[in-house]
Amino acid sequence: MEYFLLFIGFACMITGIIGSFLPVLPGPPISWIGILLLYLTPNVTPNYWILGITLVIALMIAILDYVIPAKGTKRFGGSKYGIWGTNIGLIVGLLTPIPFGFIIGPFAGALIGELIYDKKDHNRALKAATGSLIGFLASTFMKFVISIVYLGLFFVIVWRNWEIYF
Structure with a gap:
């Protein structure tokens, strides 16, 4: 049972790192499930503080993943459109089968939204769309860093309980 949970937990860690780049998969929450599975092994003493803090961080990152691109658009002068x-471009980009649709979607959505708001000011629309892209890249980087930290925590927990597994 210990090896099964260890293997599935490690698979969740790798999936979480991959999910940091693919918006379809919530990277940090999947990585957190890997830590949870590791603590569910029979002979590992659970640390509820670590589980609670990492859960709160994973949920905050998952929420911020949808907020940051929109805030980037607003920061670079974008309107509500x-x-x-x-937001609409992110959803459409995820559902379309084009490569990198999850990157192109928010950029194109912000650009189209700004052009609907003001057809004459193309520079402002492009600036807002660039803000959306920068926000998306920032949230992706943030998810990747948290998933790598969770992977490191996973290895620390395995190392401390080395005699159980090996």
Whole structure:
């Protein structure tokens, strides 16, 4: 049972890291499940503080993943049309079968939203769409860093309980 939970937990860690780059998969929450599975092994003493703190961080990151691109649009001068366009573009980009649709979608959505708001000001629309792209890249980087930290925590827990597994 210990090896099964260890293997599935490690698979969740790798899936969480991959999910940091693919918006379809929530990277940090999947990585947190890997830590949870590790603590569910029969001979590992659970640390509820670590589980609680990492859960709160994973949930906050999952929420911020949808907020940051919209805030990036607003920060770069976008209107509510651009923010809605970013959110709609993210969903459409995820559902379309084009490569990198999850990157192109928010950018195109913000651009289209801003052009609907003001057809004459193309520079402002492009600036807001660039803000959306920067926000998306920032949230992706943040998810990747948290997933790598969780992987490191996973290895620390395994190392401390080395005699149980090996």
